[in-house]
Amino acid sequence: MKTLNVELGERRYPIYIGANLLEQGDLLTRHIKSKQVVIVTNETIAPLYLEKVLTHLSAYQIESVILPDGEQFKTLDSLNLIFDQLLAKKFSRNATLIALGGGVIGDMGGFAAACYQRGITFIQIPTTLLAQVDSSVGGKTGVNHPLGKNMIGAFYQPQAVIADVDVLDTLDDRQLAAGLAEVIKYGLIRNRAFFVWLEENIDALLARDKSALTYAIEQSCIMKAQVVAEDEHEGGVRATLNLGHTFGHAIETGMGYGSYLHGEAVAIGTCLAADLSQRKGFLNAGDVARIIKLFERANLPVKSPTELRSEQFIELMAVDKKNVDGAIRVILLEAIGKATLPMSVDHLSLTQTLQTYGR
Ligand code: NAD
Ligand code: GLY
Numbered sequence: 309m310k311t312l313n314v315e316l317g318e319r320r321y322p323i324y325i326g327a328n329l330l331e332q333g334d335l336l337t338r339h340i341k342s343k344q345v346v347i348v349t350n351e352t353i354a355p356l357y358l359e360k361v362l363t364h365l366s367a368y369q370i371e372s373v374i375l376p377d378g379e380q381f382k383t384l385d386s387l388n389l390i391f392d393q394l395l396a397k398k399f400s401r402n403a404t405l406i407a408l409g410g411g412v413i414g415d416m417g418g419f420a421a422a423c424y425q426r427g428i429t430f431i432q433i434p435t436t437l438l439a440q441v442d443s444s445v446g447g448k449t450g451v452n453h454p455l456g457k458n459m460i461g462a463f464y465q466p467q468a469v470i471a472d473v474d475v476l477d478t479l480d481d482r483q484l485a486a487g488l489a490e491v492i493k494y495g496l497i498r499n500r501a502f503f504v505w506l507e508e509n510i511d512a513l514l515a516r517d518k519s520a521l522t523y524a525i526e527q528s529c530i531m532k533a534q535v536v537a538e539d540e541h542e543g544g545v546r547a548t549l550n551l552g553h554t555f556g557h558a559i560e561t562g563m564g565y566g567s568y569l570h571g572e573a574v575a576i577g578t579c580l581a582a583d584l585s586q587r588k589g590f591l592n593a594g595d596v597a598r599i600i601k602l603f604e605r606a607n608l609p610v611k612s613p614t615e616l617r618s619e620q621f622i623e624l625m626a627v628d629k630k631n632v633d634g635a636i637r638v639i640l641l642e643a644i645g646k647a648t649l650p651m652s653v654d655h656l657s658l659t660q661t662l663q664t665y666g667r
Contacts, residue, residue, distance in 0.1 A: 309325065309326030309327075309329065310324075310325045310326060310522075310526055311323070311324055311325075312325065312526070314446070314465070314533045314536055314537060315533070315537040316465060316536070316537060321465060321466060321467055321468050321469070322469070323444075323445060323469040323471060323529050323533065324468070325471045325522065325525055325526055325529060326471075326472070326473065327473055327522075328472065328474055329471070329472035330357065330361060330433070330470075330472045330474070331360075333364025333365075335468070336361070336365075336406070336431065336433075336470060337364060337365070339404075339431050340365075340368065340404045340429070340431070341402065341429060342400075342404060342429070343368055344369045344397075344402070344403035344404070345365055345368045345369065345370050345371075345404045345405075346371045346373060346390070346394060346399060346404070346406070347361060347362070347370065347371070347372045347373070347406045348375065348390055348406070348407050348409075348416065349372065349374055349375070349408040349409050349413060350375045350376065350377040350412070350413055351374055351376060351377050352377045353377075353409045353410075353413070354372070356435075356475075356478055357408060357433075357435065358372060358374075361406070361408055361433065369397075371393055371394070371397050371399070373389060373390050373393050375390075375413070377412075378412070378566045379412055380564070380565045380566045381412070382412045382415065382451050382565065383451050383452060384451055386416055386451070387416060387419060387420055387451060390417075390420040390424075391420065394420075394424055399424070399428075400425070401426075401427075401428060402428070402429070403428045403429070404428065404429040404467075405417055405420060405421040405424070405428055405430050405431070406430075406431045406432075407430070407431070407432050407433065407466075408435065409433075409434075409436075409439070410434065410435055410436035410438060410443075410483075411439045411443035414432050414434055414443050414444050414449075415448070415449050415450055415451070415461070416450075416451060417430070417449075418432070418447070418448075418449030418450075419449040419462060419464070421449075421464060422464035423462070427464070429467055430464065430465075430466045431467055431468050431470070432468070432469045432470070433470045434470075435475045435479075436476075436483055436486075436487055437479065437483070437484055437487025437488065437521070437525070438483075438487035438490050438570065439487075440473075440487070440525050440528075440529075441487060441491050441494075441524070441525055441528035441529065442490040442549075444466070444469045444471065445469055445533060445536065446465075446532055446533075446535075446536040446546075447466065447536070447540070448463060449461050450462065452561075454561075455561070455627060456561060456627035456628075457557040457560050457561050457565075458557070458629075459627065459629075463540065463541055471525060471529070473518060473525065476516070476521065477516070481514075481607070482569065483569065484516070485571065485572075485606050485608050486569040486575075486608070487571055488510075488524075488571070488606045488608070489571035489572065489578070489603070489608055490528070490571060490574065491506065491513075491524050491528050492506055492578070492602055492603065493552065493574065493578065494527065494528050494531045494532070495644075495645065496578065496599065496644060496645065496647070497548045497549070497639070497641075497645075498531055498647065499645055500643070500645025500646075501645075502527055502531075503602075503644050506524070506602060507598075509524075510605050511605075513606075514606065514607065532549070542629075547639060547649060548647040548649070550630060550639055550650075551577075551578055551639045551641070552574045552576075552579075552581050553574060553639075554625050554636070554637075554638045554639075555578075555580045555612070555625065555638070556570070556573035556574040556575075556576065556578075557624075557625075558577075558616070558621055558624035558628075559573040559576060559577065559612065559616065561624055561627070562613075562616045562620060562621065563615065563616065568609075568613070572608055572609050575606075575608035575609060576608075576609050576610060576665075578599065578603070579600050579603060579611075579665060580612060580661050580662070580665050581638060581639065581640055581641065582595070582596045582599045582641060583596060583661045583664060583665060584638065584640060584653065584657060584658070584661045585640040585642075587657050587660065588640060588651075588657070590641060590642045590643070591641055591643065595641075595643070595644055598644065599644065611665055612662060612665050618658075618659045618663055622658055622659070622662070625638075625658075630650045635652045636652065636653055636658070638650065638653055
């Protein structure tokens with residue numbers, strides 16, 4: 309097992325990464341400071357892993373909240389189901405909430421923990437590749453709004469993240485590929501050598517080679533932890549983690565939550581950002597081709613859905629947390645391995661990119 313730390317002073321917390329971690333109850337119980345524990349999970353993950361986690365918690369008053377599965381349920385209504393149960397069972401302010409699941413459960417569980425009685429202890433047990441490399445680390449929590457993705461939320465850090473690579477065995481291939489989109493992102497925004505490693509090892513990752521997967525998770529978490537420690541509330545460098553996301557969120561919202569997986573939308577969005585980076589004179593055509601090729605090899609989509617016309621796409625991009633005073637701002641790439649901070653983009657270049665990359 310490897311332990312990394314997110315260095316946030318008094319709120320510093322560990323990320324445990326390795327095999328068989330769900331069997332090691334102590335990793336979990338050492339972070340629980342009270343009797344009352346609520347596990348938030350969903351109907352797909354519960355039959356696979358809930359019992360395994362509960363085995364270690366016989367000494368606690370446990371409540372399990374099993375939510376419906378899917379991005380379309382990342383809503384305030386689902387959040388209320390958590391609050392209903394906590395209040396009905398008289399959970400107090402010193403209770404602990406464990407989010408057992410992918411990014412949807414992690415984001416909602418974290419937001420519920422942030423809101424319930426103004427904040428209770430929170431632990432992340434991410435069960436998708438995407439959640440292990442990205443969403444469980446860094447404290448961004450929240451839900452979607454029909455008009456915009458992740459628009460309602462809070463920064464709220466967990467006490468610990470337990471990333472057991474063995475749980476990825478039950479993840480389907482499409483979800484694994486979606487997680488790789490965020491892994492590729494790290495190489496693109498800050499580590500060219502890692503991008504090259506991914507080019508060399510993408511087949512091993514898709515074949516679920518455990519040592520390759522563990523390495524990719526560790527490297528991703530190292531980078532995420534560095535960025536979060538430097539800029540927890542996204543005043544600067546943290547925005548680079550949103551490469552491809554302004555486009556991606558527009559696709560998720562415009563096509564209906566759950567229609568494109570988050571990682572798939574990010575893959576398309578990153579290809580669009582690469583094209584725009586070339587139009588701005590940063591990347592050359594060879595770089596863009598190389599980026600698109602890696603996403604294609606990872607079995608990820610690279611073209612924007614034709615159903616979304618450029619004007620509608622741009623309207624959707626106007627609802628984004630990086631925008632300032634109504635101007636659309638995106639992260640671009642200066643080179644493979646180096647992202648820009650958010651940059652305003654003109655309507656014409658954006659339209660040209662969207663038209664070039666419409667399927
Ligand atoms: P997800 O949570 O919907 O999980 C994907 C699917 O896999 C679901 O059907 C889930 O039930 C299933 N699943 C989860 N673990 C499994 C396992 N071990 N075996 C079998 N099936 C399993 O999707 P995701 O890709 O994990 O997360 C996407 C969400 O994360 C989006 O809402 C996105 O906005 C959010 N996100 C947040 C951050 C952040 O910093 N907070 C970063 C990136 C993404
Ligand atoms: N996934 C974006 C962030 O954590 O900032």
